[in-house]
Amino acid sequence: MSKKSWRVFVVEDDEWYRKLLVHTLSLNPDYEVTTYQDGASLLADLHKKPDLVTLDFRLPDYSGDHLFDKIKAFDASIEIVIISEQQDVETAVSLLKKGAYDYLTKSEDIRDRLIHVLNKLGQNKELVERVETLQEEVERKYDFQASIVGQSAGIKKVFRMIEKAVTTNLTVMITGETGTGKEVVAKAIHYNSPLKSKTFVPVNMSAIPRELIESELFGHEKGAFTGATSQRIGKFEQAHGGTLFLDEIGEMEISLQAKLLRALQEKEITRVGGTTVVKVDCRVIVATHRNLLDEMKKGNFREDLYYRLFGMPVELPPLRERDKDILLLAKHFAEAFALDSDLPSKAFSKDALQKLMNYSYPGNIRELKAIVELAMVMADGTEIGADDITFAQKDVVTEVLSEELTMKEYQLKIIKLYLKRYDDNIKTVADKLDIGQSTIYRLLKEESFSQ
Template structure:
């Protein structure tokens, strides 16, 4: 939305043209117009900080070029439209290169041309204001003191580490169980750092098929493989100048780790099927639920890549170790849900809070959020009771054990439970259940064929 009033200064020593310009500008009620006959009077009034100046190129005390430099030196954000009696291409090009918004000649159609320029400038200003407003909203959203909720000792330590991360360009390694908020922390670092106006590009390594990871990270050229019908820019190029967030980096196949290491060390990539070297420069934040030091010792993670990524470590504590943060988070999720769904505020009984505190939360913050949102729907009055709190894992397990099933059917039900809890991450579920991924695929396939 256009600001209510633009301050427009008209600098013109010809009285007839000055009146013409003022009349043209005054047709728009959003413009607050002031006039000046010479450069000295304009310079004395620059402290009023106009949004736009129409500047005659030839004035009795200054040349347009001299005055242009003085205005831009005072405030480079003031837009200037140069107006001259004759078209001087060389001068026009010079001033446009220096930052003039436009260069107009005093011709019969100057009114129409000026209105066109101002309309275009207005649209640009509106767009800039919208972008600035959105940026302010994003920064408020990811202010880590408000986006990361809690007062426990573990979370206070996380705050201290984030404060260090936003003031440096070190690679950050975020560790923690699934659901502890690793991406929230990564966004908080990015949007509170000097890179906040640049791209934040997240990549979940566990969600990308092995054969597509290289193309996803580095891009590909047209025809480089079946289905590559056009050139594609990879995540590294998308994040150039900003932040690349590699989530679940521990899931990356060791055969691809060498290419990632080279990209990080050389700050350059080559698209799949291409030969051109592309320079990339972005901050890298990685996250994993795995112990990469153990993975490295077991031969699943390259030692050189581990030490290249280690940088500044931030360990997120599981929710079960965060004391009364469970209560703080529960109240926060309830208030947010009520606001987003236009519901009335609901409080928690003491019995409910105790029930929430006693639970272990294998799904961490993500699980607590789901539990509270369901409770907000189930609660009939203005208070959430203990009966409104449903721990899905307990209920499903009880349901499974209450049925007479074959061992294979029990296995399948448990696998489905874990897949739902861990967002269909088969590799993670295999680790949690200590079984092979092939077993999971086999049971799911057999069920689909039965």
């Protein structure tokens, strides 16, 4: 049971049965039990908001049906267990359809049956309270004024755009360099919108092999391709009624963009290998670190899809342009790390703050967070000094050549280093290394089979 007391009203005109029910309920210290001999006295006390009413179906002043309707009209969340002298199947079915939790007859085993029902109710109540608590925590976490730290002009503009985005159902396009917090903004929009109680489904387009993207988004039927041993629901269906977040949309192959456009326009999809049209209705938020207008001019992104996605633009400024937000974020990350790691809080020295301000942060907020967490570990006292802050990235060449490996092993190591640097964005890594994406997939697959 929940630690919170559960208020139970017992309505029973038979004194012997009333005492039996009160005794049974009082065995659990979490129950606060109040008794009533008639319906009128119960109705007069409904303002006390009971969690549960055990209702004798035959009372001197009210019929069970009439009293049941009055209780539910006052507060539909009040659970009602009907207790009757007769087992009337038709009446029981009718009341259960109207929302009664259970229908019990006055028999020799009523105590055991009542305890069983109450245990189930208690478990359900605890589960509901837990879900409500988690929902509140999620909403607090993604209160964008709290989760997005900053006071710079650039971030205030982002706040204004989020405020507009949460009140509409327009597609939102979030742009910004890698590490600027695009997914945090997407979640802030979702969890502050009317859809906050629905599902938020994130998809990183750059982390999915090209041949699997269609199945990932739209699902597939059993036997659609080798390895499709069962039906699979895609991300669009998972997000139905909620929000679908397509991160790094600029990495999507142009051959698949037409299918995405159709899904967005028609609000329907067909699973790979299937013929049934499935209706889907979800809000779409997209994000990219690329300039999609440039990609469109190069022929890498469809013009019609671009204008379908454009909707409401939210541009995230790079950290280097956010001035003193750097210091606010650094202090925020230091406090959060201390709390999560059960460490004493540590302040930054003046020199440390100046050093943080002088750095360009190519990895943006994500990099600053890593720098601050390392500094918290490295600082011996209660203050983080300039020497505790490390910016220098490892020299890839020196690190790679520190071991004697085969050429294939060197290739794999370089690929892994670049994947880590560019957040597993295979297309970007392929461009940086001037190799094909298929080469990266092949080497990673060969390694997985050899382990």
